[in-house]
Amino acid sequence: MAAMSEPERGRRAERKRVTRAALHRAALEIAHDEGVAAATVERVAERAGVSPRTFFNYFATKDDALSGVDPDLPAALAQALRERPQDEPLRDSLRAVLVERMATATREPQMWRMRAVVARESPSISVAVLGAGAQTARALADAAYAREGVDPADDIAPAVAVFTALGAVRAAIWTYGQRGFEGEIEPLVRECFEISGL
Template sequence: MLGVVTIVSSGRELGRRDRKKLETRAALERAALELVAERGLAGVTVEDISEAADVSSRTFFNYFSCKEEALTGKSPMSDAYVGEAVSSAPSELPVLEVLRRGLREVADHIQAGREQWMLRLRVFEQNPSLLSRLVVNGAETERVMADAVARRIGVDPVANGYPVLVAAVASAAFRVAMMRWSVQSARRELGDLLDEAFDHLAAGLPGPADPSDPGPLRSA
């Protein structure tokens, strides 16, 4: 489920024009989700989405190549943010912890937009043809993470399998947290579920002695 969220680094000061672009993009995404949830994917056109967002179809295509892309919430800034989070983390931190911290910020951003994300997940459940886009987006985000990890530890990502493996594991932890969050209708914080998944990884994935035990929990 990675690669489907717009993130802006807290250290980046956006100008008025950039803020307006983000607002327009968000309005188009929201309109697309609401219309598809109501009518189904086949019953919604780019023109419908543009009209609902009060922009022209030409403006729509400045942000998205098709209506399906508007539904995923994928932003060109998302992968850049993930790579930056890995590259800028303190050097003493283990790689797995670096990825957890970066993804926790993504999770917190998603949590803040809980209502729209619940709608997005429902739209994807109702329209399985959209899932292939999530797979492609997730694969691209994993590649960005792997490249950033390789640079961080000074290895060749092609010759050394570690960066690709740890990026795939981190991505899987995020997907599991997202699935649990969706099934539980966001009754628990997404960030807490993500931390729980990473705690399992850090502990070496031991099976719980008690089936009702959620596993190692991060102390407050």
């Protein structure tokens, strides 16, 4: 079997992104309009135009689909951190990676609103988000330590930078919700980074 060309890989990745987004949207719309119990795998898959089997290629559980947890995100953020200039201070690299991610994550405020309503009805969605956050923290911390060339047992600074950066993002998301998910989140993320000293 021949290796995929770069354009083919790009098209495949885009199809995966579109399918994942369609499943997430379908799950949220059903749960928002009819309740979480109505958002079965079968109904979500049908609304997204895929088979239930395909659903499980993208999400392990219904709660993952409702939360929008992307299992590729921790690795993608870690890779983005590794690709930043080596001479750039870690805090600046973290800021650049996370601001860029949040700028692309909030293009659809209605999705954020629906997710907030559904999460209030189903605490297990919040648990899925927290689990994904823990995986992201681990991946970023591993990348930060590798980048800095220090041992976690000997130097706490990279861990402090990573967890402070992620705390700033969480504060920005919380504030964004308090403002009704209106406008862009990027300025809030930048403000939270400034306040945190990153």
